[in-house]
Amino acid sequence: MHYQKWKYSKFLFNKKHKFSRDYILKCLPSDLLIDSYRTISKWKGYSPTPLLNLNKLNKELNLNNIFYKDESKRFHLKSFKALGGAYAVEKISKLGKKITVSSATAGNHGKSVAWGASRLKLKCKIFVSQYVSQTRINEIEKFGAHVIRVKGSYEDSLIECQKQSKKNNWKIVQDVSTNNYKYIPQLTMAGYSIMVKEISKQTNQYITHIFLQAGVGGLAAGVVAGVAKYFKRIPKIIIVEPDRADCVLQSIRINKLKKIRIKKESIMGGMSCNEMSLVPWQILKRASNCCVSISDKNVAKTLAGLKDKKFSKSSIVGGECATPGVIALIGICNDIKVRKLINLDEKSNILVIGCEGNADVKLYKQLLSNGRK
Secondary structure, three states: OOOOOOOOOEEEEOOOOOOOHHHHHHHOOHHHHHHHHHHHOOOOOOOOOOEEEOHHHHHHOOOOEEEEEEHHHOOOOOEHHHHOHHHHHHHHHHHOOOOEEEEEEOOHHHHHHHHHHHHOOOEEEEEEEOOOOHHHHHHHHOOOOEEEEEOOOHHHHHHHHHHHHHHHOOEEOOOOOEOOEOHHHHHHHHHHOHHHHHHHHHOOOOOOEEEEEOOOOHHHHHHHHHHHHHOOOOOEEEEEEEOOOOHHHHHHHHOOOOOOOOOOOOOOHHHOOOOOOHHHHHHHHHHOOEEEEEOOOOHHHHHHHHHOOOOOOOOOOOOHHHOHHHHHHHHHHOOHHHHHHOOOOOOOEEEEEEOEOOOOHHHHHHHHHHHOO
């Protein structure tokens, strides 16, 4: 593959960067991280997901290692989200009564909540926007959840979920935190930190840079908290977003939470969010070194490259939201000035999160075909 012309859209260096373990583990308490691993590691079917090496790509880019955390193998849900929503459902189920759980989702989070509810025989209501594919809805419904489609965007589905949950006394299990809603999102993010716990045991290499995709910021914040808890040395944190939904970049630019307007949905649907979640904002506004936005242009090519062993000796099934770290890394490596600014060189050990497999089978096949053209 030829990557020389691959570019990122925007780059922002975070002037307010200050990585503090104590501060991060105050935003996302250490005891939650410990409990999430203790709980989830006992679940039937649990095993650490593979940490692969994109050894062909690192030679092309003149880097030491590019590690790829392959979350397509996470339980049978094909996504890192299996660690979050299902864990939160288990924790709140201990309230001692039969509850109905609800959630708004772009796909993978709702599937995790539905799976968690089915494990505990709880009723479940999942709200999705008009942009969520029928394939993803079918995946959620197979766990017995009732799926309600809402006209409009993800934000519209979240508003409807909140409205109906209040009316019916359902317990919302959301990964979006606000001033009045922190604990359950903290539980989901604590679940995500398990990936870092696993990585700390899978390699003894010093990870120098982590490229983290962000929608509302839950994955990125969970991984950063895991870094604060489990890594001895602190890597540079690079946040990657679709250029159509770069709410983290725009918020960090003005040092204030900013709600943006999405004019057109990204193919990276799970990252197409117009506003950051509160706890991730509190963490990422300090912990992130820089932010990068990318277009949809190279998503299909990257997805196909992973599958067809262009990047690695392994054939990797990575969905559309698993591609941003690779795309941003290549784009930055093609910009000599920015590459030097963030110290990417032949000694660098990069981590990217392959956050999902072919969670939407129909879309995956379509993108794979397009990427091979």
